[in-house]
Amino acid sequence: MSTIRGARERARIEVTAAIKDEARKQLAAEGAAKLSLRAVARELGMVSSALYRYFPSRDDLLTALIVDAFDAIGAVAERAAKEWGGKEREGKAPHAERWIAVACAVREWGLAHPHEYALIYGSPVPGYIAPMDTVGPASRVGLVFIDIVRTASRAEELAVPPLAPELRSDAERMTAEFAEGVPPAAVAALVAAWAQLFGLISFELFGQFNRVVEAREPLFRQAAGELARSVGLRAVEVEPHQR
Numbered sequence: 001m002s003t004i005r006g007a008r009e010r011a012r013i014e015v016t017a018a019i020k021d022e023a024r025k026q027l028a029a030e031g032a033a034k035l036s037l038r039a040v041a042r043e044l045g046m047v048s049s050a051l052y053r054y055f056p057s058r059d060d061l062l063t064a065l066i067v068d069a070f071d072a073i074g075a076v077a078e079r080a081a082k083e084w085g086g087k088e089r090e091g092k093a094p095h096a097e098r099w100i101a102v103a104c105a106v107r108e109w110g111l112a113h114p115h116e117y118a119l120i121y122g123s124p125v126p127g128y129i130a131p132m133d134t135v136g137p138a139s140r141v142g143l144v145f146i147d148i149v150r151t152a153s154r155a156e157e158l159a160v161p162p163l164a165p166e167l168r169s170d171a172e173r174m175t176a177e178f179a180e181g182v183p184p185a186a187v188a189a190l191v192a193a194w195a196q197l198f199g200l201i202s203f204e205l206f207g208q209f210n211r212v213v214e215a216r217e218p219l220f221r222q223a224a225g226e227l228a229r230s231v232g233l234r235a236v237e238v239e240p241h242q243r
Helices: 002-030 038-044 056-085 095-111 112-119 132-154 164-177 184-207 216-228
Strands: none
Touching: 002 038, 002 112, 002 216, 038 056, 038 112, 056 095, 056 112, 095 112, 095 132, 095 216, 112 184, 132 164, 132 184, 164 184, 164 216, 184 216
């Protein structure tokens, strides 16, 4: 009985993966707003009623794709932070370098997966309301950056940025909700830096830098360093030949 159940579970996993793969092809060709369960079923040689047993609605399929994309980019950020953390970099600014390494890894994922990036950071899909299932995966990248700043703060290597009095209440609330152990002023700066990092990636990915910036990776790396400094991380030292 367990052998039959195992075979069924494997078959379900395989069919689910095939459905999501075909849906991603539709995202690339038509965009998220035109994603159709019937079209996915047709391309896979399935009847619609069979596909509905895996994803009862278009929104359920969209949610699965969104969660997968957030988990993928989150895993990239976490891996970059972990790999950097295992290296010794004497004489440099470790926390800022770690920040830049994570930012660059996130950018590389976005450039390699433009349609999935657009799904999670592009224009909202008309009529779709993301459920709570997406909140945890969507937080993964941000939590990596928060951990970098928290680590610097605990090591007393964080230059806490200024905070406008009008932002004090919001900053303290955000600290309590998702950034315990980080000074509220740094949390406010983190939110601004997070938005700017993804703004830079979106500008590059969606063509706003065309005929404007050619050296896009150096621009991004420099901007990521400035944003690291804006949240209180010590600036990365630049070698004389790089100035």
